[in-house]
Amino acid sequence: MSTPEPTRFARLQQRYRDHDMPWDQALPPPEVIAIAERLPPGRLLDLGCGTGRASLFLAAHGWQSDAVDFVPEAITLAALRVRTAGVTAQVRLHLASVTDLGFLGGPYDLAIDVGCMHGLAGAELHAYTAEVARLVRPAGCYLLFAHLREPDQAGRSGILATTVADHFGATFEFESVEPGVTVVGERRTASVWYTLRRRG
Template sequence: MRTVEELLDLLDGLFERDAGEARWDRFYADRARPVPFFAAKPDENLVARLPDLPRGRALDLGCGPGRNAVHLARAGFEVDAVDLSPSAVDWARERAHEAGADVRFHVGDVFTATPDGPYDLVYDSGLFHHLPPHRRISYLALLDRVLAPGGHFGLVAFAAGEMGSQRPDADLYRTPALDGGLAYTAESLRVVFADFEEVELRRMNDEPADSPHYGEPFLWTALFRR
C-alpha cells in the first residue's frame, strides 16, 4: 500500500455489504415499496431556500430516483445528478422525461463519477450519512473540487437520537457495519463542515402525506456557503 486512496479503498471493503452498488440497486429495484422518499416530492428545505439562491449549475449527489434533481432543473438550474444505483438512475431518467426536465444523470460512485465543477449549488439528500467515517475525507475533497467560490452546499442527514447509528467512529471499525446510516448531532456537522459558512442548520419540517414536499423531523437540513 503506497497511497491514501489505496488505504481508503481497503477500508471501504470493511463496509461493502452496507454501501455497495448491489445493495442500493436492490433497494431501488422495487418501486412499489412504501418508502416515503420514493415519492416524486422535492425536499421542503430545498423548495424553501431556492428563491434565495442564484441560478447556475447544480449537482445532486446520490440523487436516487431524481425527485430533487428534477425540481432543480424545473427551477432553472443546469443539473448534473449522480447515483451508484443503475436502477435509481433509470427511474430518475423516466421522471425527468415525464416532467420535461433536462438533467444529465451519471451512474457511479460520486467520488469517481462526478463531473468537473464548478457548481453554484451542490445538494445531498441522504448520501452523506451512508458514508463510513474515512470517506468524510473524500467528501470534503470532492466539495473542494466541484463547489464554486461563493457557492452553496445543501445537506439532509440523520439526526442523532432519532435515526441511524450513534456508535463512535472507532467502534464502527471494530465491528464493521453502518447500521443503516450514521447519525449526527448539529455540533458534529458543524465540525465536519467547519470550513464553510453556515447559512442554516435545523430539523426538517414534518410534512403531511398530502404535502407536495418531502419532510421528516428525524433529519437535519443544512445550508452552507463556501
Template structure:
C-alpha cells in the same frame, strides 16, 4: 397515500433498522453499488418523486445556476431544481435509479441540458467541475460508504459564491426502538434467535449532528461561511399511523466569492 405517509416511508427506508448508521446487520463485503442496485431493483419505485422539503425551504430564493445532487436516487430533487431554472445534474451509483430519474425528467418535459443524470461513484467525482449548488440529502448507507470523504469532495465542487447543502437524519425515528433488542441499542433482526441476541453486542447507532458534519468537512474559515447549522423537526406519520416528529440535521455553507482585484 398522503404526502406525510409517503415522506415517512422514505425516512423509514433510509433509517430501516436504524439504517445508515447501524451496520451490525449490514450485508458483509457487499460493494455499495451492488447493494443499492439490488435495493432499487427490489421495487418498482423507491421514493415518492417529491422534492425534499429542506431543499425547498433553503434554496427556493437562490438565483438559479448549476446544481449537483449527490445520491440523487430517482431524481425528485433534480427535477424540482430544473423546473426552477437550474441546470441540474444528479449522480447515483445505481443504474436502475438513474434510469428512473431520466424517465422522471422526460415525463416532466425537461431536456438533458436542464436535468442531466449520470451513473457515478460518489467517492470518485471528477475534480474539474464547479457548481453553484451542491446538495446531499439523507446520504446514509447500511453498507460501507466513505460519507465524510464524499462530502469533503462535494465541497471542492462548489464554485465561489456557491453553496453546499447537507440534510441528514439527526435522530432515529420513534419507531426504530421496535427494531432493536430491548436494552441493547443494537439492531435486532426478526430471524435472530434469543441465543444469537444474547451472544451479540451492538453499539447504539449514532446519527450525524450539524456540528459533526462541519467538523468532518473541516472547511477553511477564511474561505467558507456557515449559513445554517441546526436540527429541524418535521411532522410525519409513522408506519402504524401514529403522528410523530422526525429530526433532520441541516448544514448550509457558502463558499466566499473570489476577491475582485483592485
C-alpha cells in the same frame, strides 16, 4: 457458515428493486423547493440524486444539473422522469459514486444532498468531503439533509452531531442548522437540515 452482511450498495439497490423508497415523493422536500425562491438559477450538483426529484424540480425553475447516483436502477428511473419532463438538456445523469467525481469539473452554485452523505463513513466520507469542497464555487451553497445517530450507535446509518463541523468547518460557513425528526412508518429518526456557504 453465516451469510455475509450485504454491502450498503447492495442494500440500496435491493430497495430500488423492491420499490421500497419511502423518500421518493413526487416533489422534493420544502427546503429544496424553497431554493427556487431564494436563489437565482445556476449550476446544481445533485448528490445521491435517487430518481432525480430535486434536479427535476429545479430544472423547471431554470437550473442546470449534474445528478449522481451509484444505483443503476435509480438512474434508469431518473432518466425516464427526465425524458418525460422534457428536461434532458438541463439534467445530466451520472451513474457514479459521490466519493469519486473526478469526471465533473464544477464550479457549482449549489450542491444538494438529501439523505446520501449520512450513510458514508471513514475514507468514503473524507473523499466525499473533498469532492464537495472542490466542486462548490466560493460563496456557493451546500444544502444537506442528514439523519443523526448517537456515538453509541456505531454501525447505524446517520452522522454524529459533530460530523458536519468536523468535515466542512474549514471550507464552509454555517448559514443555518435546523434540527428535526424524520418519521417513516413507526420509525422516528433525529435529523438536521444544514445550509452551508463555501468560504472564498
